Amino acid sequence: MSYCKQEGKDRIIFVTKEDHETPSNAELIADDPDDPYEEQGLILPNGEINWNCPCLGGMASGPCGSQFKEAFSCFHYSQEEVKGSECIEQFRTMQECMQRYPDLYPQEEDKESPPQAESGGAPAAEGSALLSENDSPSVASPDSASAADG
Amino acid sequence: MLTCRAVWKKLAPLARASSTVCRQNVRRAGWNNARTPLCVPVAHMSTGPVGGGSDNLKYALLVGASFVGGLTYAVITLKGDQKRHVERMTEISSRKQKSASQIQTEPPATVMEPPLETKLEAAAAPDAEAAAPSETAEPPPVDEPLAEASAEEAAAPLTDAGVEEAADSKPSLPSHAPYLLIGGGTASFAAARSIRARDPDAKVLIVTDEPDLPYMRPPLSKELWFSDDPSVTETLRFKQWNGKERSIYFQPPSFYVDAEELSGAENGGVAVLTGRKVVHMDVRGNKVKLDDDMEISYDKCLIATGGVPRNLQVIERAGEEVMKRTTVFRKIDDFKSLDKVSRNAQSITIIGGGFLGSELACALGRRSTESGLEVIQMFPEKGNMGKVLPEYLSNWTTEKVKKEGVKVIREAVVKSVSYKDDKLEIKLKDGRVVRTDHIVAAVGLEPNVDLAKSAGLEVDSDFGGYRVNAELQARSNIWVAGDAACFYDIRLGRRRVEHHDHAVVSGRLAGENMTGANKPYWHQSMFWSDLGPDVGYEAIGIVDSSLPTVGVFAKATAKDTPKAATEESGTGIRSESETEDTASSAVAPAAPAPVVSHRDEYGKGVIFYLREKVVVGIILWNVFNRMPIARKIIKDGEEHVDLNEVAKLFNIHED
Numbered sequence: 050m051s052y053c054k055q056e057g058k059d060r061i062i063f064v065t066k067e068d069h070e071t072p073s074n075a076e077l078i079a080d081d082p083d084d085p086y087e088e089q090g091l092i093l094p095n096g097e098i099n100w101n102c103p104c105l106g107g108m109a110s111g112p113c114g115s116q117f118k119e120a121f122s123c124f125h126y127s128q129e130e131v132k133g134s135e136c137i138e139q140f141r142t143m144q145e146c147m148q149r150y151p152d153l154y155p156q157e158e159d160k161e162s163p164p165q166a167e168s169g170g171a172p173a174a175e176g177s178a179l180l181s182e183n184d185s186p187s188v189a190s191p192d193s194a195s196a197a198d199g
Numbered sequence: 200m201l202t203c204r205a206v207w208k209k210l211a212p213l214a215r216a217s218s219t220v221c222r223q224n225v226r227r228a229g230w231n232n233a234r235t236p237l238c239v240p241v242a243h244m245s246t247g248p249v250g251g252g253s254d255n256l257k258y259a260l261l262v263g264a265s266f267v268g269g270l271t272y273a274v275i276t277l278k279g280d281q282k283r284h285v286e287r288m289t290e291i292s293s294r295k296q297k298s299a300s301q302i303q304t305e306p307p308a309t310v311m312e313p314p315l316e317t318k319l320e321a322a323a324a325p326d327a328e329a330a331a332p333s334e335t336a337e338p339p340p341v342d343e344p345l346a347e348a349s350a351e352e353a354a355a356p357l358t359d360a361g362v363e364e365a366a367d368s369k370p371s372l373p374s375h376a377p378y379l380l381i382g383g384g385t386a387s388f389a390a391a392r393s394i395r396a397r398d399p400d401a402k403v404l405i406v407t408d409e410p411d412l413p414y415m416r417p418p419l420s421k422e423l424w425f426s427d428d429p430s431v432t433e434t435l436r437f438k439q440w441n442g443k444e445r446s447i448y449f450q451p452p453s454f455y456v457d458a459e460e461l462s463g464a465e466n467g468g469v470a471v472l473t474g475r476k477v478v479h480m481d482v483r484g485n486k487v488k489l490d491d492d493m494e495i496s497y498d499k500c501l502i503a504t505g506g507v508p509r510n511l512q513v514i515e516r517a518g519e520e521v522m523k524r525t526t527v528f529r530k531i532d533d534f535k536s537l538d539k540v541s542r543n544a545q546s547i548t549i550i551g552g553g554f555l556g557s558e559l560a561c562a563l564g565r566r567s568t569e570s571g572l573e574v575i576q577m578f579p580e581k582g583n584m585g586k587v588l589p590e591y592l593s594n595w596t597t598e599k600v601k602k603e604g605v606k607v608i609r610e611a612v613v614k615s616v617s618y619k620d621d622k623l624e625i626k627l628k629d630g631r632v633v634r635t636d637h638i639v640a641a642v643g644l645e646p647n648v649d650l651a652k653s654a655g656l657e658v659d660s661d662f663g664g665y666r667v668n669a670e671l672q673a674r675s676n677i678w679v680a681g682d683a684a685c686f687y688d689i690r691l692g693r694r695r696v697e698h699h700d701h702a703v704v705s706g707r708l709a710g711e712n713m714t715g716a717n718k719p720y721w722h723q724s725m726f727w728s729d730l731g732p733d734v735g736y737e738a739i740g741i742v743d744s745s746l747p748t749v750g751v752f753a754k755a756t757a758k759d760t761p762k763a764a765t766e767e768s769g770t771g772i773r774s775e776s777e778t779e780d781t782a783s784s785a786v787a788p789a790a791p792a793p794v795v796s797h798r799d800e801y802g803k804g805v806i807f808y809l810r811e812k813v814v815v816g817i818i819l820w821n822v823f824n825r826m827p828i829a830r831k832i833i834k835d836g837e838e839h840v841d842l843n844e845v846a847k848l849f850n851i852h853e854d
Contacts, residue, residue: 110395
């Protein structure tokens with residue numbers, strides 16, 4: 050059974066699981082998905098890629114940033130049946146660039162063939178396929194994550 | 200005498216002509232050398248009548264002496280130029296691999312040609328007319344050709360000397376940066392990344408007075424202390440959830456471009472100038488000056504200078520022996536030195552009961568179990584985090600800190616510190632005395648506003664820091680982010696925040712606005728803290744213990760600890776799952792710990808901080824991965840009648 054106590058200006062409520070089983074009647078304001086102030090995901094409301102998405106880590110800002118952007122853009126706007134099949138050249142250029150910076154983009158086997166990644170058509174999946182194996186962007190991601198204290 | 204006058208009369212028109220040429224050349228070339236003063240008085244004299252005999256002699260001697268002096272100077276300068284030229288040429292040839300410097304020397308060569316020619320003319324002309332009033336007829340004809348000859352042979356080296364001087368005066372470090380970021384911390388790095396993402400091929404220059412590349416601070420008082428690696432002070436690496444290690448540096452050195460190559464970098468890049476401090480800012484001229492007198496101009500500038508840890512006045516006045524044994528904690532070097540101290544000392548006292556003090560106390564307390572180190576923490580408040588947590592929770596937390604092996608001294612105000620019998624003696628106002636080997640002062644941060652005066656920027660008197668608007672802008676081309684920014688938060692009002700995530704969020708926003716986004720501070724940053732394995736919380740908004748609070752708690756099980764949360768959700772730095780989509784990297788959860796109900800009442804829950812019935816701050820107490828809901832509630836800014844209903848949204852009983 051829940052109970053309540055007051056310590057000066059602070060109120061303390063103890064609740065059991067049952068108390069919280071009934072759905073909340075607190076009202077939340079509906080979010081506007083096109084709100085320009087909000088942090089956007091990987092794809093902006095107008096369909097473009099948000100290069101500043103934290104999910105991309107440092108991929109778009111590093112030394113191979115422009116090559117990455119070209120490859121990814123090509124993939125994103127690709128209308129081919131096999132999405133991104135015409136982007137082999139851009140991905141190759143990007144890989145060549147990344148090979149020059151092994152400690153930024155560790156070379157791993159699974160990461161060798163990005164255009165063949167199946168995971169949906171979403172470039173996000175594309176990105177995470179590249180990124181999840183890669184220490185570097187996940188190196189990049191926690192720093193933009195909120196590892197915070199005082 | 201008569202011969203002198205005759206010679207003088209003959210050469211007077213010549214002197215007059217050459218003097219005008221000389222004056223014109225001086226205006227053009229702008230050189231200031233011994234020849235210039237000679238021009239003017241001679242021009243004067245050429246029109247005036249010559250005086251009496253003895254005067255004439257004195258006059259002639261004077262002019263003769265100055266002519267000889269001038270000539271000597273000319274010869275010495277030319278010889279010196281030649282010598283410098285030879286040295287410079289050898290240096291340049293050894294540097295010929297660097298194409299940048301080569302490209303630089305060529306344009307200055309062409310620029311230098313015309314002024315050099317006029318310089319030669321000027322050299323010849325004053326020589327000629329200085330020769331004019333000379334006593335004997337010998338020096339002028341001899342000296343003229345000599346001057347000309349030396350001028351000629353110096354012509355070639357002079358051109359190069361001029362080029363060298365041009366190359367010398369244009370160091371290989373950039374004198375202009377389209378994006379200049381002052382300060383090399385978290386906010387600055389986040390801005391650099393944001394700029395590079397949005398402005399293709401952007402050239403970003405970071406200037407920092409620290410010797411290190413940008414790094415993150417939270418591990419310095421948390422993860423690095425829990426590392427098993429004995430060489431952690433060198434490697435500065437810590438373990439993430441997946442067992443993989445990472446460095447505290449945001450990026451390895453290869454990510455950055457050399458500052459010298461920034462201007463020529465085809466795709467731009469981020470360059471970091473370490474160990475330099477910006478000492479003066481000229482807002483009107485859009486440039487800054489460094490402590491080595493180098494000037495850098497900018498198009499857009501970010502001030503992210505952070506702050507300097509405060510120290511207690513009683514310690515600063517206590518003398519060198521005490522200061523030697525006191526650490527203020529902020530940078531990598533502070534971590535290294537405190538680590539060393541903790542291995543050698545018998546007793547360490549931490550003054551300060553906030554985030555940093557409490558985290559360090561817990562980290563050192565954990566070490567104390569192995570090494571027998573005595574860890575004391577003292578602060579003026581009634582409990583740990585006394586300015587953040589409501590009293591009941593602060594007390595509860597203090598008990599937990601004690602369990603980590605820390606001797607907590609509450610309501611302790613330091614009156615004096617002295618060095619006695621090889622120990623530090625801390626005397627408190629209420630009479631208590633603490634004897635210890637080393638002090639760590641964690642008593643707050645003084646925001647760094649050194650540039651405010653020269654830049655003419657406003658400093659906030661309530662919160663400190665540079666006063667900026669909701670878009671973090673101080674002036675048209677100047678933004679401020681991170682600890683040093685006192686900004687207007689549309690929802691919560693004017694504030695200054697000293698947390699890591701805020702540095703990231705504000706740095707990103709500043710970078711976006713520097714590339715034309717014009718967005719206000721809207722995405723609320725969060726912060727978090729772990730005090731040992733049993734107490735962890737995430738918080739957002741204004742979390743000030745002086746505000747009325749409503750706390751909704753459930754009974755905690757053993758599963759509701761930060762340790763369990765990290766294993767469960769697969770995040771080492773818990774907040775990774777917050778901002779990143781990489782929470783998809785699912786890790787098979789560790790075998791669930793047996794359900795144990797704690798005696799403690801405040802196992803897990805949600806605490807709301809209210810200002811005029813509106814929730815302005817939320818603490819998630821041992822519940823994790825619910826920050827988006829908390830952020831939403833604050834963003835709405837609604838008056839909720841029943842906060843228990845709001846608390847239901849958090850599902851605190853679930854994991």
